[in-house]
Amino acid sequence: MIEVRSLTKSYGDRRAVDRLTFTAPAGRVTGFLGPNGAGKTTTFRCLLGLAAPTSGEALIDGRPYRELTAPRRQVGAVLESIGFHPSRRGRDHLRVLARSAGLDGRRIDAVLTTVGLDDAADRPVGGYSLGMKQRLGLAGALLGDPSVVVLDEPANGLDPEGVRWVRQLLRTWADEGRTVLVSSHQLAEIAQVVDRVVIVRDGTAVVDEDVAALADQQVSVRAEPIGPLLQALADAGVDHRRLRDGTVAVGGVGADEVGRIAAAAGVVVTELTRPSAVAALESLFLAATGNGAPTADPEVTTPTRPTRPTRPTGTTEAAETTGPAGPTAGDGPAEAEEVRS
Amino acid sequence: MSDLLAGEWLKLRTSRLLLVMGAAAVALSTASVAGTVLAAGSRELADPGTVRDALSLTGTGALVVLLLGIVISAGEHRHGTAADTYLTTPRRGRVLAAKVAMGAAVGLAVGVAMALTGAVVVAHLYDAEGVGLPVDGGEVASTLLGATVYTTLFAVLGVALGALVRRQVLAVSLALTWVAVVEHAVIGLVPDVGRFFPTIAGQALVRTPADAMLAPHTGGAVLALYAALLTAGALHVTRTRDV
Secondary structure: OEEEEEEEEEEOOEEEEEEEEEEEOOOOEEEEEOOOOOOHHHHHHHHOOOOOOOEEEEEEOOEOHHHOOOHHHHEEEEOOOOOOOOOOEHHHHHHHHHHHHOOOOOHHHHHHHHOOOOOOOOOEHHHOOHHHHHHHHHHHHHOOOOOEEEEEOOOOOOOHHHHHHHHHHHHHHHHOOOEEEEEEOOHHHHOOOOOEEEEEEOOEEEEEEEHHHHHHOEEEEEEEOOHHHHHHHHHOOOEEEEEOOOOEEEEOOOHHHHHHHHHHOOOEEEEEEOOOHHHHHHHHHHHHHOOOOOOOOHHHHOOOOOOOOOOOHHHHHHHHOOOOOOOOOOOOHHHHOEOOO | OHHHHHHHHHHHHOOOHHHHHHHHHHHHHHHHHHHHHHHOOHHHHOOHHHHHHHHHHHHOOHHHHHHHHHHHHHHHHHOOOHHHHHHHOOOHHHHHHHHHHHHHHHHHHHHHHHHHHHHHHHHHHHHHHOOOOOOOHHHHHHHHHHHHHHHHHHHHHHHHHHHHHOOHHHHHHHHHHHHHHHHHHHHHHOHHHHOOOHHHHHHHHOOOOOOOOOOHHHHHHHHHHHHHHHHHHHHHHHHHOOO
């Protein structure tokens, strides 16, 4: 289990991580999401003892990394900043790691097979592609058979098949009871596999939720005519937005409550749906980060407006000022989906 | 600690670094030694000063060993392997200790190789000329021993400097500028100060025939002191600075 408590890391006047708090429990895949520069890598470096926190703490199984007795057996980590000696062979990189950490070198062949590097293992790493280096990094993380896995942007440099392979690895590890913490700035790469999501922006967690719970808090509704419904929702103080396709995204209340509000207003509801967990996560990510992370999956582009208590102020205002005829000055691509009339 | 040392040794063995730089150090020393003897006329060959000159040059390759030491520590930052190393061994003082030990061992090995090769080359060339060595065995031995200690300490200096500066190119530039420019200038201008500088002090250890040198033991002690100070600074930086 990973616990980050009020972690702060400053570089001069700039706070890369600002009182960040979250946990990544065992047996689950925790997605650590945020745009580039949100503080994800800095958080990982603090967690792994490579950078000293300015204040707060980051613990793995209750202890700081630097106090772990057998760190490679407890934690497997892949960071973007970890490099390889170009003239060293892939297999030798793992031999060095195993030897230094006192691990069983006989696992090397097995992990090379797991990451699909058997054929390239005896070539110098200097000739590896970015994707092959990612795979070698993963092999290194797996070597100690660790109970905690920390991966920083593991999908970078991998082709779509490789990305899917990484997702399957993450799922397998979590199902085996390991703690899996994985960062990405591309939500689509890991949306389908995360059980829990921590979204960071400007070094602070703006979302820390179970993915399964996200969908319960979002409803998509259509009505004929739409005007009275929007009025009723506004009167009820419910967070909502009208989207370009004519649906209204409602956040913070369940479908039953939306149905009651519509009924009380005498509005005929023609459609009342809950988005999939992935769709809910996507809209949450866009709303929380205010950045248009592209997605390859058309299913998850359904724009809805979630309500999160910790959402950044900018997007909160955008959501709350939306009314039946209220044009909204959005601050991100999520808002671009709204009707502007 | 034994795992750590074994890991450091494996790092050296699995890159071309040790082979290339070790060979370069021995080649440089051997060429310097042989050049001195070959350039001497038959009358100069009989002069003990010529042999002392030639034997003292067995330590020439120490400069390459200094660079090898820098690459052992700063190379980890250059290639981004430092983070991986500290993930394996989060107690970074131990990593530096292992690197200093490995550097010293490599320096010693290369120093012995340079000394033996130099001695064999000198003996062979004198033999070929039919001239007997004009110095006794004790003087040869103490010069070769001095060259070996000098090379070992230079390896430690390199590891410490690399760990202190971290940026490999900068560390190499600093080392070369210091040895080739600063020390030369100071020993020329203010010999009383210059002879306490690392390379010049070290040359006393190698019994380089020159004025203004410290006594060999004092020179060795001064060089060891520099190595210790630089290592202490490197330890502080290694423990406290982010990777």
